[in-house]
Amino acid sequence: MKTIQIHRHGGPETLVVEEADMPAPGPGQVLIRHTVIGVNFIDTYHRTGLYPLRLPSGLGMEAAGVVAAVGEGVTRFKRGDRAGYCTGPIGAYAEAALVAADRAVALPDSVSDETAAAVMLKGMTARYLVRKTFAVGPEHVAVIHAAAGGVGQILVQWTKRLGATVIAVAGGPEKCALARSLGADHTIDSLSDDIAQGVRAATGGEGADVVYDSVGKATFEASLNSLKPLGMFVSFGNASGPAPDVNPGLLNAKGSLFFTRPGLFHYTRTASLLQETAEETFAAIADGFVKVATPRRYALADAAQAHRDLEARRTLGSLVLIP
Numbered sequence: 549m550k551t552i553q554i555h556r557h558g559g560p561e562t563l564v565v566e567e568a569d570m571p572a573p574g575p576g577q578v579l580i581r582h583t584v585i586g587v588n589f590i591d592t593y594h595r596t597g598l599y600p601l602r603l604p605s606g607l608g609m610e611a612a613g614v615v616a617a618v619g620e621g622v623t624r625f626k627r628g629d630r631a632g633y634c635t636g637p638i639g640a641y642a643e644a645a646l647v648a649a650d651r652a653v654a655l656p657d658s659v660s661d662e663t664a665a666a667v668m669l670k671g672m673t674a675r676y677l678v679r680k681t682f683a684v685g686p687e688h689v690a691v692i693h694a695a696a697g698g699v700g701q702i703l704v705q706w707t708k709r710l711g712a713t714v715i716a717v718a719g720g721p722e723k724c725a726l727a728r729s730l731g732a733d734h735t736i737d738s739l740s741d742d743i744a745q746g747v748r749a750a751t752g753g754e755g756a757d758v759v760y761d762s763v764g765k766a767t768f769e770a771s772l773n774s775l776k777p778l779g780m781f782v783s784f785g786n787a788s789g790p791a792p793d794v795n796p797g798l799l800n801a802k803g804s805l806f807f808t809r810p811g812l813f814h815y816t817r818t819a820s821l822l823q824e825t826a827e828e829t830f831a832a833i834a835d836g837f838v839k840v841a842t843p844r845r846y847a848l849a850d851a852a853q854a855h856r857d858l859e860a861r862r863t864l865g866s867l868v869l870i871p
Contacts, residue, residue: 557597586610606639
């Protein structure tokens with residue numbers, strides 16, 4: 549089978565296409581033949597070494613497809629079932645992968661393979677952010693960075709569904725217009741506007757209850773300065789580089805703020821939590837209040853170009869690879 553491997557950390561040029569034997573599932577595993585593979589920013593962190601991997605290594609954590617074989621003791625899946633995964637193992641950039649059965653999810657008929665691969669990781673991330681990390685409601689104002697990105701688009705829609713006021717931050721007029729079309733109450737152009745000043749203007753000087761920040765280093769100070777007293781800074785990504793270390797005294801000085809750096813795995817650490825998160829995410833899509841744009845498609849062999857486009861912010865929404 550074809551697989552994408554890296555032998556050193558670095559730029560997109562480190563991604564190479566290689567041939568590998570089709571693996572056989574061991575006890576508790578399923579072999580999933582991929583039909584669509586998700587591309588996510590975390591893949592670039594693995595590639596660059598921001599999140600170091602033991603090399604050589606595959607890349608990718610998300611894919612959808614069909615169960616081709618099951619290992620001993622697996623009862624949740626049978627051959628021919630549609631299934632997907634988004635919490636690893638790393639190595640989804642391939643024609644197939646072995647996955648622990650308790651880390652795979654059943655795909656409902658209402659969600660296509662392409663939608664599943666485009667939205668599982670992003671949608672489940674949005675779900676835990678707005679339902680668990682900071683449970684937003686009609687009384688809240690939420691700032692969403694990178695609002696035109698894959699996670700950002702879902703966050704805007706889900707946050708509005710829960711009744712909150714949404715201030716969307718995006719880079720450029722086109723991306724701001726997209727955020728408004730998804731329901732954002734206010735938009736701030738990060739390429740030309742002062743973000744914190746814009747948040748203060750939109751909230752009558754009070755600030756936001758929560759900031760969802762996937763950008764990291766470039767927006768750290770603006771996020772802190774956008775919050776009202778007792779507000780929560782949710783840092784869940786590093787698109788511009790890692791956020792700086794947090795000084796507890798600064799959180800006090802800015803208004804007794806809360807700061808958290810969550811990750812999807814901890815919110816889906818058991819099979820039941822994973823399935824619950826997936827089902828609520830798929831239901832949001834089936835119910836229509838989260839609309840997922842058709843993802844941008846690349847051939848598996850063009851994974852390096854997908855990374856270039858993603859990191860250059862040349863894309864809107866999700867990217868997928870077709871094996």
